[in-house]
Amino acid sequence: MHGMVNNLPFWAELKVCKFATVSVSPHQVAWHIRHWANGGLSFFLIKAPSQPYFHLFRGSQAIDLAQKPMSEVQGLHFETLNLLWEALRTEAVDHYTEALRVLQICND
Numbered sequence: 001m002h003g004m005v006n007n008l009p010f011w012a013e014l015k016v017c018k019f020a021t022v023s024v025s026p027h028q029v030a031w032h033i034r035h036w037a038n039g040g041l042s043f044f045l046i047k048a049p050s051q052p053y054f055h056l057f058r059g060s061q062a063i064d065l066a067q068k069p070m071s072e073v074q075g076l077h078f079e080t081l082n083l084l085w086e087a088l089r090t091e092a093v094d095h096y097t098e099a100l101r102v103l104q105i106c107n108d
Contacts, residue, residue, distance in 0.1 A: 024066040032059030
């Protein structure tokens with residue numbers, strides 16, 4: 001899913017997880033890692049039907065998600081979509097603020 005929050009773009013891989021591990025393909029891992037390495041913003045948004053909340057992981061955590069149980073990967077957890085969207089807004093603003101700061105330093 002491609003989304004915009006505060007006019008800032010992000011990608012989110014949407015997953016439903018019935019078990020402790022998340023099914024993440026090598027292609028998905030490579031895409032998220034490459035996207036983050038080039039300054040992009042991406043996430044894994046995971047919902048386990050047995051749990052009342054949503055799990056949000058940065059795309060830079062793709063390798064860990066592919067190799068470890070979800071409970072061993074540090075992510076954010078939200079009981080409501082409103083809280084999730086607020087966190088996405090904060091993540092996007094922080095991510096792109098830092099990217100612009102680094103770009104400014106490189107251009108000075």
